[in-house]
Amino acid sequence: MEISNQDKKFLELYSDSEYQKPSVSIDAIIFRMVDKDCNNYRKLPQKKLQVFLTKRKYPPFVGQYAIIGTFIDLNHTLNETMKLCVKNKVGLEKFYNEQLFTFGEKQRDPRTRVVSVSYLLLTSAQEELENGEWFDVDLERLSTNISSFNDGYSREKTVKLILSNSETKLESILKIKIENKELETTKDVEIVSTELAFDHIKMIYYAIDRIKNKLEYTDIAFNLLPKKFTLTELKNCYEVLLGTKLLDANFRRKINGLVLPLNEFTSDKGHRPSQLFKHNPNWDKDNDEL
Amino acid sequence: MEISNQDKKFLELYSDSEYQKPSVSIDAIIFRMVDKDCNNYRKLPQKKLQVFLTKRKYPPFVGQYAIIGTFIDLNHTLNETMKLCVKNKVGLEKFYNEQLFTFGEKQRDPRTRVVSVSYLLLTSAQEELENGEWFDVDLERLSTNISSFNDGYSREKTVKLILSNSETKLESILKIKIENKELETTKDVEIVSTELAFDHIKMIYYAIDRIKNKLEYTDIAFNLLPKKFTLTELKNCYEVLLGTKLLDANFRRKINGLVLPLNEFTSDKGHRPSQLFKHNPNWDKDNDEL
DNA sequence: TCAAAAGTGTTGGACCTACACCCATGT
DNA sequence: ACATGGGTGTAGGTCCAACACTTTTGA
Numbered sequence: 217m218e219i220s221n222q223d224k225k226f227l228e229l230y231s232d233s234e235y236q237k238p239s240v241s242i243d244a245i246i247f248r249m250v251d252k253d254c255n256n257y258r259k260l261p262q263k264k265l266q267v268f269l270t271k272r273k274y275p276p277f278v279g280q281y282a283i284i285g286t287f288i289d290l291n292h293t294l295n296e297t298m299k300l301c302v303k304n305k306v307g308l309e310k311f312y313n314e315q316l317f318t319f320g321e322k323q324r325d326p327r328t329r330v331v332s333v334s335y336l337l338l339t340s341a342q343e344e345l346e347n348g349e350w351f352d353v354d355l356e357r358l359s360t361n362i363s364s365f366n367d368g369y370s371r372e373k374t375v376k377l378i379l380s381n382s383e384t385k386l387e388s389i390l391k392i393k394i395e396n397k398e399l400e401t402t403k404d405v406e407i408v409s410t411e412l413a414f415d416h417i418k419m420i421y422y423a424i425d426r427i428k429n430k431l432e433y434t435d436i437a438f439n440l441l442p443k444k445f446t447l448t449e450l451k452n453c454y455e456v457l458l459g460t461k462l463l464d465a466n467f468r469r470k471i472n473g474l475v476l477p478l479n480e481f482t483s484d485k486g487h488r489p490s491q492l493f494k495h496n497p498n499w500d501k502d503n504d505e506l
Numbered sequence: 507m508e509i510s511n512q513d514k515k516f517l518e519l520y521s522d523s524e525y526q527k528p529s530v531s532i533d534a535i536i537f538r539m540v541d542k543d544c545n546n547y548r549k550l551p552q553k554k555l556q557v558f559l560t561k562r563k564y565p566p567f568v569g570q571y572a573i574i575g576t577f578i579d580l581n582h583t584l585n586e587t588m589k590l591c592v593k594n595k596v597g598l599e600k601f602y603n604e605q606l607f608t609f610g611e612k613q614r615d616p617r618t619r620v621v622s623v624s625y626l627l628l629t630s631a632q633e634e635l636e637n638g639e640w641f642d643v644d645l646e647r648l649s650t651n652i653s654s655f656n657d658g659y660s661r662e663k664t665v666k667l668i669l670s671n672s673e674t675k676l677e678s679i680l681k682i683k684i685e686n687k688e689l690e691t692t693k694d695v696e697i698v699s700t701e702l703a704f705d706h707i708k709m710i711y712y713a714i715d716r717i718k719n720k721l722e723y724t725d726i727a728f729n730l731l732p733k734k735f736t737l738t739e740l741k742n743c744y745e746v747l748l749g750t751k752l753l754d755a756n757f758r759r760k761i762n763g764l765v766l767p768l769n770e771f772t773s774d775k776g777h778r779p780s781q782l783f784k785h786n787p788n789w790d791k792d793n794d795e796l
Numbered sequence: 797t798c799a800a801a802a803g804t805g806t807t808g809g810a811c812c813t814a815c816a817c818c819c820a821t822g823t
Numbered sequence: 824a825c826a827t828g829g830g831t832g833t834a835g836g837t838c839c840a841a842c843a844c845t846t847t848t849g850a
Contacts, residue, residue, distance in 0.1 A: 236580055237527045240610075240621050257823070258827045290526050290619045294610030312689065318608045318623045320530075320584030329580045331530050331623075333608050360794075368787035396787055399602065399729055439689055448828070465831070466813065487828040488820035497658035497686055504650075547850070548800045738801070755804075756840065777801040778847035 238320075238329040242298045243285035243416070245316070245423040246308070246337040248350065249440040249453055258486035263452045265440075267379060267420055268306065269386075269412070270348035276326045277413035281379075281386060283420065284348070285332065298335050306345040312338040312439035317422050324415045336423045338439035351379035351386070355424065355459070358389070368397035374408070377417060386411040390421055431457055435474055438495045446482060446490040447475070474499045528610075528619040532588045533575035533706070535606070535713040536598070536627040538640065539730040539743055548776035553742045557669060557710060558596065559676075559702070560638035566616045567703035571669075571676060573710065574638070575622065588625050596635040602628040602729035607712050614705050626713045628729035641669035641676070645714065645749070648679070658687035664698070667707060676701040680711055721747055725764055728785045736772060736780040737765070764789045 246268040251261035269281040286301040288294065294315075302308050316334040324330060344350070358374040371394045379386040388410035395402045410417040430436045437453050451467045476496045481489040536558040541551035559571040576591040578584065584605075592598050606624040614620060634640070648664040661684045669676040678700035685692045700707040720726045727743050741757045766786045771779040 237529050238578065238580060239527050240530060256827090258821095258825095260828070288528065288610070288621075290528060291612070293612055294608065294621065310690075312691075315608060318584065318605060320578070320623070322581070322583055331578075331584065331621075333610070333621075362791065364788065364791065369791045371791075396791075398733075398787060399725075399785060400600075401602075435689075443688075446829085463814070464829085465815085468830075469812085484822080485828080486822045486826075488830080490829055495689060497688060498654065501652065501654065501659045501661075501686075546800090548798095548848095550801070736802085753839095753841065754802085755842085758803075759839085774849080775801080776799075776849045778803080780802055 238331045239287055239325075241285050241287045241330055241332045242294055242301060243283050243332050243334045243419060244298055244302050244313075244337050245283050245334060245419055246302070246306070246311070246339060246345075247353075247423070247427070247440065248339050248341060249456070250342065250350070260448060260452075260485070263449070263456050265353045265424075265456055266350040267353050268345060268348050269351055269379065270305070272413055280411070280413040281351075281384070282413035283416050294333050302337065305347055308337075308339060308341065308345055310339075311341075312436070314426075316419070316426060319415060319419065321415070334419045334422070336426055338427075338436070340440060340442050342442075349381055349384075351381050351384070353420075353424070354378040354380070365397070368395070370395045375421075377421060379412070379420075388412060388417040390417065427457055435495060435499060438474075444478060444480065444492045444494055446492060447471070448490060450475070450493070528621045529577055529615075531575050531577045531620055531622045532584055532591060533573050533622050533624045533709060534588055534592050534603075534627050535573050535624060535709055536592070536596070536601070536629060536635075537643075537713070537717070537730065538629050538631060539746070540632065540640070550738060550742075550775070553739070553746050555643045555714075555746055556640040557643050558635060558638050559641055559669065560595070562703055570701070570703040571641075571674070572703035573706050584623050592627065595637055598627075598629060598631065598635055600629075601631075602726070604716075606709070606716060609705060609709065611705070624709045624712070626716055628717075628726070630730055630732050632732075639671055639674075641671050641674070643710075643714070644668040644670070655687070658685070660685045665711075667711060669702075669710075678702060678707040680707065717747055725785060725789060728764075733784055734768060734770065734782045735784075736782060737761070738780060740765070740783070 248266050248268075249263045250266055252264050254261040268284070270284055272278055272280055272282050284301060284305050286297060286305075288297045292300065298313065302311070313335050316336045318331060318333045320331045322329060324332070354377070356376045356378065358376055359372075360374075361372040363370050371392075373392045375390050375392065377388045377390060379388075389408040391406045391408050393402075393404045393406070405418055405421060407415060407418055412420075427436060431454060437450070437457065440453055441449060447468055448464075450471065451462055451464065454467070455462055474496055475493045478492045478494055480492040482492065483489050538556050538558075539553045540556055542554050544551040558574070560574055562568055562570055562572050574591060574595050576587060576595075578587045582590065588603065592601070603625050606626045608621060608623045610621045612619060614622070644667070646666045646668065648666055649662075650664075651662040653660050663682045665680050665682065667678045667680065669678075679698040681696045681698050683692075683694045683696070695708055695711060697705060697708055702710075717726060721744060727740070727747065730743055731739060737758055738754075740761065741752055741754065744757070745752055764786055765783045768782045768784055770782040772782065773779050
């Protein structure tokens with residue numbers, strides 16, 4: 217990009233202080249997958265999805281739980297800000313991340329107008345992180361409603377999102393509306409009630425939705441598992457995220473290409489040992505897109 | 507979201523002027539599909555993809571072409587700002603839109619730090635719009651490079667994006683890098699050279715990519731066509747976007763559910779008349795997701 | 797008559813679903 | 824011995840690529 221002489225002259229005179237600007241922040245929604253307790257020597261532990269929340273120390277929403285985030289300054293890109301924020305606030309340095317969505321509603325922050333760029337983060341870290349707690353994620357559908365017209369339809373879904381750990385249980389209700397009339401599709405997620413700060417529950421919902429959608433055609437799930445895993449662990453991970461049961465034989469065939477067998481096996485369990493696998497980093501090497 | 511008393515007190519004292527903030531803008535990338543010229547009475551016109559650009563009237567980048575955009579103020583959401591901008595600047599009121607990506611590099615705007623939320627817009631409008639011109643979009647791959655390691659691979663692709671109309675031809679070269687090592691996937695789009703303002707060519711590339719990806723599993727393509735169309739038109743639309751030829755019989759079967767036959771037929775062509783179809787607004791009514 | 801597009805039918809193969817079945821282990 | 828998970832095989836169906844073929848029109 218060249219800058220013309222006319223541009224140079226303009227830039228010397230330019231001052232951006234005359235415009236009233238919103239603040240810009242980033243928010244990071246961090247997920248992991250952990251084993252549920254299991255005391256049967258035969259049974260394998262089931263997995264559960266967890267999200268990381270901090271208790272807010274300062275207003276607004278003091279004492280309420282929120283995902284982590286920070287305002288951006290002029291010296292860092294969005295991505296850099298996000299990485300620094302995660303490192304400084306919770307001590308996490310290696311993780312999967314992708315930009316999720318930018319939220320810009322007018323009243324999302326009571327202080328002032330804040331536009332927030334949200335990021336989806338996944339980690340396989342099993343240790344506790346600083347400055348916050350992991351919450352189990354449970355999604356429950358309360359109702360579904362489909363109305364048909366001859367020029368389209370509308371769907372409305374009410375879901376309850378329960379975030380809980382041993383001490384705390386946070387319930388939120390979201391209403392998802394899809395209207396579809398002659399190509400005018402509108403999708404709207406409305407917070408009916410929440411026990412989280414800001415619109416953070418909406419961000420968490422978006423994030424879960426993104427993970428689900430990407431499960432089918434990417435290797436995103438592997439970011440939630442340790443480097444070595446059994447195929448049953450992997451399958452369980454998919455099942456938890458999709459909320460369905462999968463058939464074992466078929467699952468093994470489907471993920472065959474994404475995975476490389478190791479010459480290691482589990483032991484110490486009351487059943488046949490299982491082979492350990494790792495992610496195949498070359499699985500989509502020959503994909504010609506982007 | 508309740509606001510506590512402590513919060514209320516805090517809010518009265520709060521001033522956001524002490525932080526240095528970036529500016530926030532939205533940018534709208536508008537596409538349409540039009541017929542190429544065709545003088546053979548037998549042949550059907552081929553479609554081509556076009557993007558809408560304006561010539562910048564003010565610095566920076568005066569006189570250069572850019573996609574439309576505007577800074578956001580405190581009284582409108584991102585979405586509202588985008589819709590107003592499109593209406594006021596080019597006179598378009600009905601269109602498909604979705605949020606594309608938020609760009610936050612430090613030097614993307616020479617005036618000051620600007621975070622820009624980009625939107626992908628599609629229209630079937632065949633009329634000219636105000637304050638700008640339509641440019642044919644041609645994407646050409648210059649080179650592909652795959653390196654394999656035993657812990658992953660990296661792919662590098664160089665593409666040339668040519669935006670042209672009868673008077674102007676704008677060429678840009680982009681380098682797309684994908685690195686994949688042990689779950690650390692990084693994707694990076696770098697502008698090698700461009701004749702457009704800002705990083706707008708990058709946004710256009712992201713937008714084209716999004717359309718391509720959504721073609722397969724959504725009805726996004728219908729937003730580029732008039733309400734009534736023939737299946738060959740629809741197929742041609744897919745072909746232009748994907749850059750490949752499709753088999754007629756198979757295509758008809760695949761999109762069968764997305765489409766409703768009308769009792770109308772084309773005529774005036776040196777071949778069998780073709781039935782007109784419209785979009786089936788209920789095609790994914792029973793999809794249980796989101 | 798003929799070139800071009802509209803539209804249907806068929807065949808072989810790839811893949812998916814569902815289920816049955818055997819293997820290996822620690823207690 | 825046995826409950827539990829690990830792992831393989833297979834029959835039936837669905838879907839898709841490829842290609843052949845018929846129909847209809849305006850000049």
